[in-house]
Amino acid sequence: MLYLASQSPRRRDLLGQLGVVFSVLDVDVVEQRAIGESPTDYVQRVACDKAKEGFASLDGYKRTAAVVLGADTEVVLDGDVFGKPSDTADAAAMLRRLSGRTHEVISAVWLVGDDREAGEVCVSKVRFATLDDATIDAYVASGEPFGKAGAYAIQGRGATLIEYLEGSYSGVMGLPLFETARLLRNFGAHTA
């Protein structure tokens, strides 16, 4: 049985696109980058922690045949990791920094089974248009930035801020589907 350890509605929709049957587990992992931890190591670790916490939440008898998927997505600019904005000012500050620049979006997917684990990382580049204060304020006021790494959603109005994307659209949205499908296949997890 495949489980998705995530509260993100985007990840549910994206995993559904693969045609796999899965159940959702609610996990609540503390996302805190350790001192000296690289952005990639951090994203991988958090994805792995989510999958492990999901696996640990299963009743013992369900664990034998279980595969739990955890994922994490962060926006990285100049070595700084932008997670989900804490408030309006934080969201506006992130968008001001992303304005007119190219940043990376790192997404990791991790699978944890009874006695094994495997993961993949996907890095995409996103180029933002130069944004004036009025555009930033209006976008923040729309509410869309909240709950999204880097304070934008490529799948929403945020698309109007993006000049180009080099990489994986689904990866920026939170679950890189090419990598996820390959991982599930290699893991021997059932796909329909």
Ligand SMILES: Cc1cn([C@H]2C[C@H](O)[C@@H](COP(=O)(O)OP(=O)(O)OP(=O)(O)O)O2)c(=O)[nH]c1=O
């Ligand atoms: C950059 C970007 C991020 N996001 C979202 C994907 C993730 O849901 C979120 C990054 O936060 P995450 O911590 O990766 O995920 P989450 O807290 O939403 O869900 P969970 O930990 O329960 O799996 O940002 C978009 O929806 N669109 C985008 O363009």
